Every structure is written in C-alpha cells, then in structure tokens.
Amino acid sequence: MNEFAPVLDDEAVAVARVLDSDHVADVVEALNHEPRETAIELLCAMPFERLVDIFDQPELEAAPELAEALPRPKASKLLTAMSVDRAADILRELDEPARSELLGALAPPLRTTLLSILGYPEGSAASIMTTEFVSVPSDWTVGRTLDYIRKVERTRETIYAIYIVDQRTQLLLRSTGLRRLITGNPEDSILSVAPDRVPVTVTPLTDRENLARAISKYDLLALPVVDHGRILGIVTVDDIIDTMIEETTEDVHRFGGMEALDEPYMKMGFLAMIQKRAGWLCALFLSEMLTANAMQSYEGELEKAIVLTLFIPLIMSSGGNSGSQATSLVIRALALREIGLGDWWRVALRELPTGLVLGSILGVVGICRITLWQYFGLYDYGPHWELIAATVGAALVGIVTFGSLSGSMLPFALKRIGFDPASASAPFVATLVDVTGLVIYFSVALVILRGTLL
Amino acid sequence: MNEFAPVLDDEAVAVARVLDSDHVADVVEALNHEPRETAIELLCAMPFERLVDIFDQPELEAAPELAEALPRPKASKLLTAMSVDRAADILRELDEPARSELLGALAPPLRTTLLSILGYPEGSAASIMTTEFVSVPSDWTVGRTLDYIRKVERTRETIYAIYIVDQRTQLLLRSTGLRRLITGNPEDSILSVAPDRVPVTVTPLTDRENLARAISKYDLLALPVVDHGRILGIVTVDDIIDTMIEETTEDVHRFGGMEALDEPYMKMGFLAMIQKRAGWLCALFLSEMLTANAMQSYEGELEKAIVLTLFIPLIMSSGGNSGSQATSLVIRALALREIGLGDWWRVALRELPTGLVLGSILGVVGICRITLWQYFGLYDYGPHWELIAATVGAALVGIVTFGSLSGSMLPFALKRIGFDPASASAPFVATLVDVTGLVIYFSVALVILRGTLL
Numbered sequence: 001m002n003e004f005a006p007v008l009d010d011e012a013v014a015v016a017r018v019l020d021s022d023h024v025a026d027v028v029e030a031l032n033h034e035p036r037e038t039a040i041e042l043l044c045a046m047p048f049e050r051l052v053d054i055f056d057q058p059e060l061e062a063a064p065e066l067a068e069a070l071p072r073p074k075a076s077k078l079l080t081a082m083s084v085d086r087a088a089d090i091l092r093e094l095d096e097p098a099r100s101e102l103l104g105a106l107a108p109p110l111r112t113t114l115l116s117i118l119g120y121p122e123g124s125a126a127s128i129m130t131t132e133f134v135s136v137p138s139d140w141t142v143g144r145t146l147d148y149i150r151k152v153e154r155t156r157e158t159i160y161a162i163y164i165v166d167q168r169t170q171l172l173l174r175s176t177g178l179r180r181l182i183t184g185n186p187e188d189s190i191l192s193v194a195p196d197r198v199p200v201t202v203t204p205l206t207d208r209e210n211l212a213r214a215i216s217k218y219d220l221l222a223l224p225v226v227d228h229g230r231i232l233g234i235v236t237v238d239d240i241i242d243t244m245i246e247e248t249t250e251d252v253h254r255f256g257g258m259e260a261l262d263e264p265y266m267k268m269g270f271l272a273m274i275q276k277r278a279g280w281l282c283a284l285f286l287s288e289m290l291t292a293n294a295m296q297s298y299e300g301e302l303e304k305a306i307v308l309t310l311f312i313p314l315i316m317s318s319g320g321n322s323g324s325q326a327t328s329l330v331i332r333a334l335a336l337r338e339i340g341l342g343d344w345w346r347v348a349l350r351e352l353p354t355g356l357v358l359g360s361i362l363g364v365v366g367i368c369r370i371t372l373w374q375y376f377g378l379y380d381y382g383p384h385w386e387l388i389a390a391t392v393g394a395a396l397v398g399i400v401t402f403g404s405l406s407g408s409m410l411p412f413a414l415k416r417i418g419f420d421p422a423s424a425s426a427p428f429v430a431t432l433v434d435v436t437g438l439v440i441y442f443s444v445a446l447v448i449l450r451g452t453l454l
Numbered sequence: 455m456n457e458f459a460p461v462l463d464d465e466a467v468a469v470a471r472v473l474d475s476d477h478v479a480d481v482v483e484a485l486n487h488e489p490r491e492t493a494i495e496l497l498c499a500m501p502f503e504r505l506v507d508i509f510d511q512p513e514l515e516a517a518p519e520l521a522e523a524l525p526r527p528k529a530s531k532l533l534t535a536m537s538v539d540r541a542a543d544i545l546r547e548l549d550e551p552a553r554s555e556l557l558g559a560l561a562p563p564l565r566t567t568l569l570s571i572l573g574y575p576e577g578s579a580a581s582i583m584t585t586e587f588v589s590v591p592s593d594w595t596v597g598r599t600l601d602y603i604r605k606v607e608r609t610r611e612t613i614y615a616i617y618i619v620d621q622r623t624q625l626l627l628r629s630t631g632l633r634r635l636i637t638g639n640p641e642d643s644i645l646s647v648a649p650d651r652v653p654v655t656v657t658p659l660t661d662r663e664n665l666a667r668a669i670s671k672y673d674l675l676a677l678p679v680v681d682h683g684r685i686l687g688i689v690t691v692d693d694i695i696d697t698m699i700e701e702t703t704e705d706v707h708r709f710g711g712m713e714a715l716d717e718p719y720m721k722m723g724f725l726a727m728i729q730k731r732a733g734w735l736c737a738l739f740l741s742e743m744l745t746a747n748a749m750q751s752y753e754g755e756l757e758k759a760i761v762l763t764l765f766i767p768l769i770m771s772s773g774g775n776s777g778s779q780a781t782s783l784v785i786r787a788l789a790l791r792e793i794g795l796g797d798w799w800r801v802a803l804r805e806l807p808t809g810l811v812l813g814s815i816l817g818v819v820g821i822c823r824i825t826l827w828q829y830f831g832l833y834d835y836g837p838h839w840e841l842i843a844a845t846v847g848a849a850l851v852g853i854v855t856f857g858s859l860s861g862s863m864l865p866f867a868l869k870r871i872g873f874d875p876a877s878a879s880a881p882f883v884a885t886l887v888d889v890t891g892l893v894i895y896f897s898v899a900l901v902i903l904r905g906t907l908l
Contacts, residue, residue: 244695
C-alpha cells in the first residue's frame with residue numbers, strides 16, 4: 001500500500017467511484033446529494049464531454065445555479081454543446097443579468113433559436129421541444145436520407161423519427177421511422193417508406209397533459225410541434241415521461257389541498273413551504289368558519305338536545321369522505337377523457353343512486369351503533385334514543401348523497417370556469433360539504449325530534 | 455344523386471369514415487364508443503392486417519370479450535399475429551374455458567412463451583414484457599447485425615434497442631442502439647458500437663413503479679427483463695407510459711379514499727362501484743365513530759360550555775387539512791425517491807416547526823374571528839369570550855401541529871409494514887386526526903377554562 005496516497009474520506013471515495021464509471025444518470029444522482037460547492041468543484045474537474053452529458057440530464061438539480069457558477073466561457077461552450085431543449089430549460093430559470101450575459105455569448109443562430117423557445121409559456125409543447133430533429137425534403141431518396149442521418153447523427157436528439165417536408169414550401173408532409181428506412185430500397189423515394197397519412201402533430205401551445213395523451217395514444221417516440229404547417233421542433237418521449245412525473249407530483253400536491261411545490265420536499269426552503277401551504281390552509285379555514293355560523297344559528301336546538309352534538313363529527317366526515325371519493329373518480333375520468341364536460345348529467349344520474357345506496361349503508365351501520373350502545377348500557381342517549389338513531393340514520397342518507405353529488409359536480413364546475421379540475425382537492429370538497437352537512441343534520445333533527453326533544 | 459344508394463344514418467357514416475382512413479388509435483377510439491355487437495360486426499368485416507393492428511392497441515376496451523366473440527380459427531390466427539405482450543394481456547383476462555381453448559389452438563412454441571408470461575404476477579415487468587426483441591451474439595459484426603435486423607424487422611416490437619449476448623453462454627453482455635449501428639463501420643465487431651458498460655436491466659418481478667423510474671432516469675426506449683443473466687424479454691417505453699397512466703389513476707382513486715376501479719367510470723357496473731366505494735367508506739365511518747365516544751366522555755364539559763361545540767367542525771377540519779397536505783407531500787417524495795424510509799426523523803423535524811407556524815397562523819385568524827364577532831355584536835360568546843378565543847387559538851396550534859406530524863409519518867408507517875404509502879388517503883388522515891383533535895381541544899379547554907366555564 002502506498003503510504004503517500006491521499007487520504008480520502010469514505011464519501012469522497014464513493015463519489016469518485018461513481019463519477020468514474022457508470023451511467024451518467026447515476027453520476028447526476030450522486031451530484032444531487034453533494035453540497036453545492038462540492039458539486040461545482042467536481043463539475044469543473046470533469047472532462048468537457050462528461051459535463052455536457054451531465055447537464056443534458058433533466059434530473060440534475062439546481063442546474064441553472066451550477067451553470068452560473070461555472071467560468072463564463074465554459075458555461076457558454078456548455079450551452080452550445082448541450083441539447084437545445086435542456087439549454088432553454090436552464091436559461092429559463094436563470095436570473096438576470098446572468099441570463100442575458102450567457103445568451104449574449106452564444107452564436108447568433110443558437111441565440112435566436114433559444115430566444116424563440118424561451119418566448120413560449122412554461123409547460124407548452126414549444127417550451128420543452130428540441131430543434132435538433134431530422135427533416136428531409138420530399139424529393140430525396142431513402143439512401144440519400146440515410147447518408148444524411150449518418151452525418152448529422154451526433155447533433156440530433158433522436159434520429160428514429162424522420163420528418164419529410166415539401167422541398168419548396170417546407171410544409172410538413174409525412175413522418176416515418178428509421179426502421180422503415182433501413183428496410184427500404186435505397187433508390188426509392190423517401191415518400192415510399194412513409195405511411196400514407198398526415199402525421200400526428202401538436203401546436204406550440206399544446207399543454208403537457210395533451211402531449212402525454214397524444215404520445216400514449218399513438219405510441220410515438222416523438223411528437224412534431226407544427227405552426228402554420230411548418231415544423232418548429234419535436235418533443236421526445238423521454239421529455240414527456242419527465243413531464244408526466246412532474247404533472248403527477250403537482251396533482252398529488254393539489255389533491256392534498258395545497259399549491260404544488262416546484263422543488264424536492266427536503267430541499268425546499270422553510271419559508272417557501274409555509275407560504276405554499278398556509279394560503280390554501282387559511283382559505284379552507286375561512287370557508288370552514290361558516291360551520292361556526294351554522295352551529296350558532298342552531299344554538300337553541302343544541303342547548304335542548306346536546307346529545308345531537310355527539311354525532312356531528314361522524315356525520316360531517318361521512319359527507320366529506322363520500323364527496324372525496326366522487327371527486328377523485330370524476331377528476332380522473334375527465335383527465336383520461338373518459339367523460340367530457342357535457343357528460344355532467346350522466347355522472348349526476350349515476351352519483352345520485354350511488355349516494356343513496358352508500359348513505360343507506362352508513363345509515364344502517366349508524367343506527368346499529370346507537371342501538372347497541374343503548375341496549376348494552378354503554379351510553380344512555382335518553383328516553384328518545386330511537387328518534388336520535390333515526391335522525392342520525394336519515395341525516396347520513398342525505399349527507400352522503402349530497403356529498404357524492406356535489407363532489408362529482410365540483411370538477412365539472414371548475415373545468416367549466418377554466419380551472420384545473422384536479423384543484424378539487426379532498427379538503428376543498430370536505431369543506432364544501434361540511435356546512436351543508438350541518439344544515440341537513442339539524443333540518444332532519446327538527447323534523448324527527450319536534451315535539452319530543454326539540 | 456343515386457337514389458338506390460344505401461341510406462346510412464349519421465353515426466354509421468362517421469364510423470365508416472374513421473375506419474377507412476386515419477390512425478389505428480383513432481379507429482380504436484371509435485370502436486370503444488360502439489355497442490359491443492356493432493364493434494364485433496365491424497371487426498369481422500375488416501382486413502386481417504387491420505384487425506391485428508387494432509388488437510395491438512392497449513387502448514382497445516373489452517379486447518378479451520371481443521377476441522372471444524370472433525370465430526375461433528380467426529381468434530387464434532389473431533393471437534399468433536399480434537405482439538406477444540398484448541396477446542398475453544388478452545389471455546390473462548379471458549375466462550375459462552375460452553382461455554384454454556385459445557391457448558390450445560396456438561403453435562406450441564408460442565403457447566409456451568405465453569404461458570410463461572402469464573405465470574408472472576400482474577403488474578410485474580415479466581407480465582408486460584414482449585419477447586419480440588432483437589438480440590445478437592457478441593461475435594457478430596455491425597454489418598451482419600444490420601442485415602439480420604432488416605430481415606426480422608417486421609416481427610419485432612422495437613428494433614431500436616439491440617441486445618448483445620455471449621455467443622456461448624447466452625448471458626446479456628451489452629446493449630446498444632440502432633443509431634450507433636447505422637453510423638458504425640459494417641466490418642467492426644458489434645461490441646465496438648456498444649457503450650462499454652453493463653446495461654441497465656430489471657428482474658422479472660420488478661414492479662411498474664420501478665420500471666417507470668428506471669426508464670425515466672436512464673432515458674431508455676426499452677428495458678431488458680433479465681433472469682440469471684439471460685434476457686427473457688423487453689418492456690418498451692410505450693407500455694411503460696400506459697402503465698404510468700394506469701398507476702396515476704389508481705393513486706388518485708386511493709387518495710380519494712377508495713379502492714382503485716379497474717374499469718372506466720361510466721362503464722363500470724353499478725353494484726361493482728358500490729362495492730369498491732362502500733368498503734372504505736364503512737371502514738372510515740367505523741373509525742370515525744370513535745369521535746362519538748370521545749364526545750361522550752366530554753359530555754359534562756359540553757353541557758357546561760355549549761359554546762365550545764360551535765368550533766368543533768372548524769378545529770377538526772383544520773387538523774385534517776394540515777394532515778392531508780403533509781401526507782400528500784411525503785407520499786410524493788417517497789414515490790420519487792427524494793426521501794427514503796430512514797429519513798422519517800428528518801421529515802418529522804421539518805413538519806414539527808411547519809405545523810407550529812401553520813397552527814399559529816390559523817390560531818391568530820381564529821382569535822381575530824371570535825374577537826370581531828364579539829366586538830361588532832354579531833354573536834355573544836359570553837362573559838369569558840377572551841378565554842374561549844384563547845382556547846380555540848391554542849387548540850388550533852396543537853391540532854395543526856399534530857395533524858402535520860401524523861400526516862407526514864403515516865406514509866412511512868404504511869411503507870414500513872409493506873403497504874403502498876399512497877393508501878394514506880386524505881380521508882384516512884382526516885379520520886386519524888379527528889379523534890385526537892377532539893381530545894386536544896377539550897384538554898386545552900379544561901386547562902384554560904377551569905374555574906370559569908368548566
């Protein structure tokens with residue numbers, strides 16, 4: 001053993017080992033676990049090709065900050081060498097003046113391309129597209145196209161999708177796959193190996209959800225982004241998978257009743273997280289205050305029949321739970337396009353009997369619970385306990401039905417007024433149902449208990 | 455106009471138009487909207503190649519039923535011609551005796567392959583893999599591989615990923631892409647155009663979530679399924695996208711507090727849907743009954759200070775909402791592997807101050823609400839209204855903190871005992887927090903109001 005070998009601590013050894021070999025995705029994962037300063041040091045010491053590979057991975061956290069920390073000439077060389085869509089991602093999140101400085105140092109054609117991508121709204125097809133795709137004029141042969149692909153292969157994000165444009169107008173005519181080319185006859189026209197139909201395309205403003213739907217439906221490896229018949233760029237399947245994962249995260253966060261975080265949970269600043277959570281929590285709290293108003297207006301009844309209060313939490317939560325079920329079903333069916341906006345009445349016609357049946361089931365369970373407790377002497381609900389049980393049972397039928405109906409209609413309403421139906425979070429539905437639940441409960445009580453307790 | 459032309463109604467015209475041209479995915483969509491009998495008629499009338507294309511689409515609803523309705527010889531010809539993974543999907547969902555009859559009519563090698571795929575549990579990598587991939591011995595040249603690919607192209611699901619196996623042991627050595635092949639020198643060894651590292655592989659039992667993670671992390675077009683070093687099949691990116699969409703649906707349903715539906719909402723039978731929803735709803739209802747017990751044990755306090763009941767719904771829902779936020783954050787961070795099981799204490803250390811701050815914010819809002827109502831004479835909370843306000847404020851701090859902490863710990867606990875953390879639905883968390891919320895509220899009230907109201 002060489003006793004002059006530098007003494008490396010365990011972690012450094014582990015990092016060095018991973019950086020040295022292994023898939024670039026694993027290197028990125030290792031870098032993500034390092035403190036910012038160490039990551040920058042490691043990046044600076046890397047061969048340039050490796051650096052480009054690493055920055056091409058969307059999984060690299062804090063890529064804009066890391067790029068900014070590199071020496072400026074190295075940073076602009078990096079932006080030039082990386083794939084255009086990732087370079088745009090990085091520039092999009094850079095603050096001024098770093099963004100303008102870096103853009104200024106790039107070659108004019110690349111700068112123009114990047115600026116045009118940056119001009120599109122975040123999440124749109126054009127904002128995540130790459131301009132590094134293969135397109136050939138329609139008068140080329142299969143052989144000439146293959147030769148061309150061999151030449152440009154290194155600078156294209158994918159060469160598996162090939163777009164054929166009119167040689168004069170540059171309008172997109174057809175698309176084909178490399179597999180058709182390599183089995184084709186080199187002398188034939190490129191059009192002869194393309195399916196005889198207009199390619200599936202998206203517009204620059206198509207949103208992520210529709211991109212995912214199109215690529216999943218048509219089993220494509222890339223989707224061309226087309227404006228006025230001309231192809232601007234392509235969105236590749238790996239970018240779509242990444243945006244699908246991001247979209248799911250946002251939906252889960254929203255469904256939990258908060259704003260979506262855009263950073264990993266453990267890396268997010270404390271204050272930023274409070275901000276994202278406090279807003280919705282306060283909004284829900286303020287709406288839920290209506291329950292206090294509702295309770296106040298039934299104060300007289302409450303004083304006369306305090307036994308009614310015992311079941312308030314139980315009854316309210318049942319409404320919220322059934323509403324949350326209905327909401328999640330409808331949100332997902334809308335997202336998958338199983339149903340459209342116009343189907344609201346079909347859904348209502350389904351949720352009405354569903355709610356009645358579910359409510360009756362809970363109602364029977366509730367009545368049994370009260371009867372059992374009374375019967376075995378576990379609690380004394382007073383001389384009118386049968387009426388109390390009937391009140392709880394009937395209220396449950398009403399509340400669960402109302403919960404299912406309103407929970408299922410809320411996503412439609414949100415979509416109708418232009419919001420994402422996924423904002424109909426479980427807490428939102430529960431809050432909506434809570435106030436009405438109280439009103440239903442006390443109204444039922446007034447009908448059943450009038451003349452006895454009330 | 456020819457007056458003898460057959461009179462077609464509008465819908466039939468539309469269907470015929472779509473079936474005639476257009477992408478197979480659009481044909482499938484049109485078929486899904488037809489009644490079963492019409493769909494079968496249309497399918498029987500189609501050219502066989504088109505039929506195979508249609509059944510190769512996983513989006514075709516009720517594919518097993520449709521296949522079963524075809525004449526048997528046509529059905530077995532269809533299963534032979536379609537991709538192996540889709541044929542396995544269809545057979546998996548067919549009931550006996552149709553399944554055995556169809557399997558029996560297939561050629562023995564295909565039957566063996568299908569039976570081995572069918573033997574793996576649903577959702578595992580092996581159950582969705584296809585055996586139609588390209589693998590070549592490591593002593594072949596680039597040119598020979600290309601010739602081979604040209605020959606087998608039509609029978610392979612993808613030819614873009616090429617797997618290189620040891621010519622003697624058949625063990626998987628390397629993987630490469632078609633793009634490397636077409637730019638390579640035809641005389642060179644196939645190994646010369648493969649990256650010099652062990653390919654990313656999965657085992658036959660890898661679950662869908664990990665498949666999606668691997669394909670997204672390494673930006674692959676296909677993942678090889680390997681058992682004891684030998685490649686059994688591949689899972690392609692389009693299948694992974696489909697399973698990701700399915701997985702999201704299941705998560706949303708579970709997050710809404712119910713069992714995941716495995717059929718589209720509008721097509722699911724009424725009773726089946728009641729079953730999927732009633733189970734969880736009843737379980738939640740039974741747990742929530744503990745709130746009635748908790749309320750009963752504070753009956754004395756309730757009678758003395760009925761004003762306390764006014765804020766019960768408000769306080770309980772705040773606990774549920776903060777818990778639901780924390781749960782959704784942790785579920786997603788666990789799914790994305792941002793945190794692991796061992797990080798529970800880190801999360802707890804983050805949620806504790808977060809809960810305290812959020813609770814304090816809500817507490818202040820709550821105190822303001824009571825003060826304003828009292829001040830402007832909107833409601834009279836009695837002579838001790840300041841103490842009531844203090845009780846509500848302090849209880850909110852306690853309950854929101856408890857909600858955030860328990861909501862964030864629940865997914866860890868579920869994962870620890872082997873459940874899917876995504877089962878920690880918002881209703882589940884709310885129920886958990888409700889009972890404790892009541893106990894916290896009344897305990898705080900006993901401390902603050904002792905000697906005055908209580």
